[in-house]
Every structure is written in C-alpha cells, then in structure tokens.
Amino acid sequence: MKRFPEYYTIWNIAGHYGLRIFALLVLIFLMLPILVIMPLSFNSEPFFTFTEGMLALDAEAYSLRWYQEVVDDDKWRLAIRNSFVVGIAAALIATVLGTLAAVGLASPWMPYKRFITALLLSPMIVPLIIIAAGMFFFYTRFNLVGTFAGLIIAHAALGVPFVIITVTATLSGFDRSLFVAGLSLGAGPFKVFWDVVIPLIRPGVISGGLFAFVTSFDEVVLVLFLAGPEQRTIPRQMFSGLREQINPTILAVATLLVVLSAALLFTLEALRRRSVRLSGSA
C-alpha cells in the first residue's frame, strides 16, 4: 500500500486512484482499435468480426489467406508500388527544397520572414478538401490530373511544412558562427551549406523527410481528386474497399501498415534522441 501524506483525506486518495484508472481507460481507448484489427486480419472467414472458433483459440479459425490475397492481387501490388514511388519522390522534393528554405529562414537577414514562413506552412492548415478542389481546377490546365507528376507535386507541397518545422527546430540549436567561419575561410555559401550545415542538421532533415513521406503515404483526399486508376495508392485502395466490398484483405493491409508505422515511430524517436545528444540540450 502506497503511503499518502497525512493531510490527504479519503477523497484525495480516491482522486489519486481515480486519475490512474481514468488515464488507463483512455490509453485503452487509444490502443484498442489498433489492437483489435490485428487478430481479425488472421480470420479464416470473410468477416470483420471474431468467429466462435477464434474466441476458442481454434487454430483452424486462423489463417493467412487475406495476406496471401494482398500479395496475389494485382491491384494491391500496384497500389503498394505506387504508394512508395509517390511517397519517396514527394518526400525527396519536399526535403531538398524545404531544407534549403529552412536555412534561409533561419538567417537573421531574411526579409519578410513572418509572411513567407506563414505562406510555406499554410498547406498544413488549409483543409485537404479545399486543396484538392483547387488543385483539380489548376492542375487540369497543365494536364497534370491523372498523372504521377501531378500527384507527386501535390504531395510534396503537403510535406513541405513538416520539413520546415523539423529542420528549423534543429537549426535553432545550430551555432551560426560556424557558417560565418566557413565563409570567412573562403568557401561559398553553398559549399558551407553542404559541408558544414548539412552534416550538423542531418537528424532534423531525415525526420522531416520521414514526416513528408508518411504524409504522402497516408494521404487519400488528393489522390481521390487527382489520381487516375493507374495512380491508385494503398489508402485509395482501402477507401474504395471500405466503400464497396468490405473484406478482411483491408485488415491485413491495415495490420501491415501498423507494423510499418511502429517501425517509423521508433526510427524517429532514435533520431530525436540523437539530435538532442548532438545539440547537447533537451
């Protein structure tokens, strides 16, 4: 039994445990949906619910058939390939342009800093449906609707704010005199950028790139408006699956995505710790 201070009344103690129980329940609420879909994806029946056999832990009731279907289905294979192609291309564009811009924005001489920062971060604030409608109107003129180029440009724009935020955060711990020192020793600004700045802010750049990749990988509204059948991505395929014929193939894909996001989460956490260690502050 935990010892409480003497001035604690019975109500204080009840509150102490009440808070713990409530916090636990909220954590269960957060995790339960994700935990439930994992076993359901091994269902041997085409249902979205636990069969009696599954509850009795009967081995017959579990199978890998939905995973097999994902691997065998051309549509899913295309969607998986598209998601990675678009995600990686969009993340590369966003990371390269975003990192350069973050370095410029961090300079104390940057003109119109507030306005430009707000402009560059705005894709994060505007609702996706508005971006999707606007892009549909505008990209049609350049024949970009229904092409990979259009989708990659659109997703890169969405990823930019995340790169700016993460790289700016790393740069705040960056000693500007290093940049000036490089210049004073005769290197051009871009050489200093490449040889001095980039190695020091690398953790921020990589996590910004990962954020941009995840943003694209998870995005479906722009895909709905801008992509043709050839550019279907995983979320797009899940979206139509949920609207048309719900079957556990979607749960199998969902489980794979949870595993992927867990891997990304741990990568980002490792990067964050590395960044904290390098900058020597919390």
Added chain:
Amino acid sequence: MSDTAAGLNPADARNAARDVRRRKLQAFLFVTPLLVFIIFAFVAPIATMLYRSVHNPTVANLVPETLAALDDWSGNAVPDDAVLIQFATDMKRMANDRTSGQLADEINRALPGMSSVVKSTARSLRRVDDAEISANGATLLLEANDRWSDPTTWHALKAAGQVYSSSYYLTSVDLERTADGGIAQRDTQIYVKLYTKTLRMALTITVLTIVLGYPLAFFMAHASDGLANFLMVFVLLPFWTSLLVRTTAWIALLQTNGVVNSSLMALGITDEPIEMLYTQFSTIIAMTHILLPFMVLPLYAVMRGIDSSYMRAAISMGSRPLGAWYKIYLPMSLPGLSAGALLVFIISVGYYITPALVGGTDGQMISNIIAFHMQQSNNWELAAALGSLLLILILLLYWLFDRFVGTDNLKLG
C-alpha cells in the same frame, strides 16, 4: 554611439549597406526554389478556387450572340423574334455539338426544372434546316416548349449567362436573387444548417478530446520519466498509424455484428445489436479517437514544465484538490489546453475521410458536401464558393490561434 555614427565615413556606410543587402539576397536565394514551387503547387490552385467561386463563363461561351441580343430586352415580355431566332440557331448548333447538356445543367441551377426543357428543345431543333430556322425560328422555339414564352425563363438564361456572379455565394448561405434584383431566403435551407452542424460536431469532438485528454496528459506529465516515455508510445502509435487504418478499425468495432455489439450482447446489456455505424455518433467517436493525440501532445508538453509542488502546497494548506486545480493548475496549463483545443477544432471542421466512410447520411460534414458538388453534381462553382467560406472560417480560427497561442508552440511528436 553618436561618436561612432559621426565617425562613420560615407564609403563605410555604403559598404555596410551593400553588405546587408548581399546577406538579405543570400538568405532569400535559399528560400526562392521552395517559394516558387509552393506558389505553383499550392497558392495558385487555392487562388484558382477562389476565382472560380465568382467566375463561370460556361453559358457566356455557349451562347454569346443570344446573350448580346438579350442586352436590349425590356425584361417584361417575351424577347422579340430576333433574339428567339438567334437562340434557336444556337440551340441547333449545340444539339449537334452535344453541348446542349451543359447549357441545360447551367440554366437548371438558375431555374429548377429547365434541364428537360432545354434538352427536349435541342432535340426538336436538331434536324431542322438553317433556312427554316432563320425564317421561323421564333415560332419553332415557342412551339417546342411553352416555357420559352415565359419571361422568367429568359431571366434565368440571362442570369446564367453572367461571367462574374455572386450567386454561388448566395446559394452557399441559402439565399437567392429574386426577379426584381433583391435578395431573399431560399425555400430549402441546406448549407447554413450544414455549417452549423459541422461547427457543432467539431465543438463536441473538441470537448470530448479535452475530457479524455486532459486527465491523461496530467497523469503522464507528473509520472516518472520512464513511465511517461513508456505511456507516450501508446499515444504516438495511434498518432502515427494511417488514418484509413484507424477508420477501418472503427468500422470493425461498431458494425452491426461487430466487436462492440457482440460484447454488449454477450454481457447481456442489450438483446439485439444497436445500429451505431453510419451515424453521427460513429463519426464523432472515430474522430475523437483520431484527434485525441493532437490534444494530448501539446497539453503534455506544457504540463511537463509545471512544478507539481504548487498543487501539493495548496492542498497541504487546506485547499480541496479541485479548488487547487482550478485556481493554480488550470491557468498554468491553459496555453497547452488552448493550443490543443484550437488544433483539434480546426482539423475537425475541415474533415473529410472519416465522415465519408462512417458518417452515413446524418454524419456528413461541410467537406463532404463540397466533395459531392465536385464529383457527383459537377457544380464546381458552388463547391468553390462553399470551399472559400470554409477557408475563411479556418483562416479566422488560425488567426485566433496565432494571436492567443502563437504558432511557435506547434511541435511535432
């Protein structure tokens, strides 16, 4: 200081000024590539949408001569024969280019019921030869459908023919222009109700995330480092998990024979399954789940910096825990609370995917109706007007956010 200023010779001042300009330019050059990219990929599309909400040249391009001829029309009776013949000629041309359907859709928006009138007229004029139309076009048109002898029809055509028009904004707040040029309420109130419903749902979700998120963040912020980091995984994993995955999970949980209903029936709480999926209820639950991390993360970040000995001191001096919390802790945690609340509210006002998948009919929000007008009814101008209003709303909220919280408090992960 004045000594230095006085001692500065003009050449030095010029050099210094040039140096500052060079550094400014250098900083700006780093930003330029992204600025150009964002202007093309993002700003121009949004500007196009705003422009589209007042600009619709479809009808003006389809029947330019008819509209020019209508300029001199008095507006009280049927236009004179010259106008009718011109319109009959245009109709025949459109029937043969298969563009009469576009005209039908556009006029129908100004005056419901006109779609079939335009289409049937186009069909009946399609095979008539040109000489016959230029001689008897007026009679042929009036015989094809008697709605052409009603001045209201011609008012509708003239209204649809305007290249710039505020009518989409009027429609999106349930108003319309009357024949005499005034503004009146529409018979069916759709969009104002929908905006109100969207705001109400967003508010409900915000309140729910506060109720669930505040105690959790409080507990985590004052737990030991190890425990807090461990529990953080359970907040971040859902945060990082695909939106579609989480929505799928809620479909699996809430459907008629889903996990929740089976559990409720097994526990004997209910005898038959409760219909929970495809309702406003399921939309709110799923969105609360999806947005909860956006509340917990800023709250946690702020609460982590609050020394818990303030609360202990107040309680040891006889304050009730709730009183101490209200007077001491709440004001200190307010920056995190307002950041989280505005973030959740802004995101949920513009939400599309979850209502589209689990919302059914009564869980639809404003974004869903914008998508409907983009994809199904093809009324892109109305979609653009509704979107522009939503954008103004979001920018207003964001301005409040920036003013009271500051965007510097925005952190990821």
